[in-house]
Amino acid sequence: xxxxxxxxxxxxxxxxxxxxxxxxxxxxxxxxxxxxxxxxxxxxxxxxxxxxxxxxxxxxxxxxxxxxxxxxxxxxxxxxxxxxxxxxxxxxxxxxxxxxxxxxxxxxxxxxxxxxxxxxxxxxxxxxxxxxxxxxxxxxxxxxxxxxxxxxxxxxxxxxxxxxxxxxxxxxxxxxxxxxxxxxxxxxxxxxxxxxxxxxxxxxxxxxxxxxxxxxxxxxxxxxxxxxxxxxxxxxxxxxxxxxxxxxxxxxxxxxxxxxxxxxxxxxxxxxxxxxxxxxxxxxxxxxxxxxxxxxxxxxxxxxxxxxxxx
Amino acid sequence: xxxxxxxxxxxxxxxxxxxxxxxxxxxxxxxxxxxxxxxxxxxxxxxxxxxxxxxxxxxxxxxxxxxxxxxxxxxxxxxx
Numbered sequence: 001x002x003x004x005x006x007x008x009x010x011x012x013x014x015x016x017x018x019x020x021x022x023x024x025x026x027x028x029x030x031x032x033x034x035x036x037x038x039x040x041x042x043x044x045x046x047x048x049x050x051x052x053x054x055x056x057x058x059x060x061x062x063x064x065x066x067x068x069x070x071x072x073x074x075x076x077x078x079x080x081x082x083x084x085x086x087x088x089x090x091x092x093x094x095x096x097x098x099x100x101x102x103x104x105x106x107x108x109x110x111x112x113x114x115x116x117x118x119x120x121x122x123x124x125x126x127x128x129x130x131x132x133x134x135x136x137x138x139x140x141x142x143x144x145x146x147x148x149x150x151x152x153x154x155x156x157x158x159x160x161x162x163x164x165x166x167x168x169x170x171x172x173x174x175x176x177x178x179x180x181x182x183x184x185x186x187x188x189x190x191x192x193x194x195x196x197x198x199x200x201x202x203x204x205x206x207x208x209x210x211x212x213x214x215x216x217x218x219x220x221x222x223x224x225x226x227x228x229x230x231x232x233x234x235x236x237x238x239x240x241x242x243x244x245x246x247x248x249x250x251x252x253x254x255x256x257x258x259x260x261x262x263x264x265x266x267x268x269x270x271x272x273x274x275x276x277x278x279x280x281x282x283x284x285x286x287x288x289x290x291x292x293x294x295x296x297x298x299x300x301x302x303x304x305x306x307x308x309x310x311x
Numbered sequence: 312x313x314x315x316x317x318x319x320x321x322x323x324x325x326x327x328x329x330x331x332x333x334x335x336x337x338x339x340x341x342x343x344x345x346x347x348x349x350x351x352x353x354x355x356x357x358x359x360x361x362x363x364x365x366x367x368x369x370x371x372x373x374x375x376x377x378x379x380x381x382x383x384x385x386x387x388x389x390x391x
């Protein structure tokens with residue numbers, strides 16, 4: 001039925017608004033968005049609606065631009081997918097290549113970041129990773145701890161960490177001054193009352209302030225690094241014994257700036273254990289429209305999320 | 312084998328079904344096993360067989376075999 005999608009979303013005003021705008025801009029995306037939303041349980045959709053409400057705050061009055069950017073981002077991902085299917089590798093393998101082609105290109109980055117924000121709503125694997133962070137990880141953190149997030153970017157994870165109201169301090173590390181400024185602006189738009197102390201810090205370098213944390217969060221960052229194991233070792237050193245780590249990393253996930261390829265969940269589990277972490281919980285969220293076994297068999301993107309403990 | 316025959320062979324191969332009746336009006340997206348990732352695989356197979364490059368924006372607009380044939384024919388017109 002042509003109206004199944006809009007009927008499903010009718011009770012959820014923010015989701016409805018974003019999806020209707022996206023369909024006006026890109027009617028051919030109807031099938032994908034139906035796979036994403038139709039048949040989901042209502043409580044999950046309710047939580048997705050609250051994320052969509054936050055996204056609308058970030059989008060402000062530029063929804064048309066965000067929808068266009070999302071379509072553009074998806075088409076770029078298709079080009080990367082073609083390369084991945086053909087050669088079995090990501091197109092880029094070094095940070096320098098990603099910097100030249102993506103990060104230093106302001107126009108490209110502006111559209112890309114807009115598209116990625118929309119993907120937090122439209123892609124099942126992204127939406128479920130955020131949901132798992134809220135529903136499983138945050139509630140498992142003890143009260144009064146010090147929270148660190150590497151690469152908070154759009155600020156959605158940091159927003160929920162602040163809202164959880166269980167951390168004594170909140171710190172965010174961004175690689176660049178531009179990243180610090182962008183995340184600061186995003187958190188202001190989101191109305192985060194409790195301050196996240198944002199600092200410019202490369203996760204591949206030791207923290208010069210010798211910060212000590214009880215919780216570290218690194219979501220969709222490791223795949224952008226040439227040496228993700230170094231980043232995990234940095235976090236290991238920053239965490240107090242018994243500290244908790246939340247990791248979200250996509251496998252088989254060709255994207256314009258993904259350079260480190262993991263082909264299965266075990267490779268990520270091994271990375272965690274080699275860095276000194278004990279994995280306590282793991283969950284795997286496949287790309288929209290596929291069950292996990294099919295996604296793995298066909299080498300499609302799966303977001304792997306873990307809660308690990310610093311031994 | 313004509314162009315339509317070659318396309319038919321590739322479609323049966325990508326979709327793993329030798330019984331697909333491929334005609335110009337066939338809507339690829341209505342095939343039982345169609346999904347966006349198989350669509351990408353089909354485009355790669357077409358690119359390799361006909362030595363063309365199909366832009367992602369063009370892939371989005373390919374629904375029927377006729378659409379596919381016109382993308383292939385554009386190569387002939389451009390002398391590629």
